[in-house]
Amino acid sequence: MSKLHLVFGGRVKDPRGVEFTDLDSIDLVGIYDSYASAEDAWRGAAQRTVDDAEMKYVVVHLHRLLEPEEVEPAE
Secondary structure, eight states: OOOOEEEEEEEBSSTTSOOBSOGGGOEEEEEESSHHHHHHHHHHHHHHTTTOTTEEEEEEEHHHHHSTTOOOOOO
């Protein structure tokens, strides 16, 4: 199975957290088959909104959600 990663962002209540305020306006950047490509996409999206403290982009490790019992070595 590929190690899938989801990149998305939106407005958050607190920039230190991940509680998104408006789920209808979530920006789905994409799904990527490597962390490196997901990180590149995340960095590009985050840099476009760097002046807006309420915007936050995240990388979600979908492969960990699909196979949660599988333990990965520390990176």
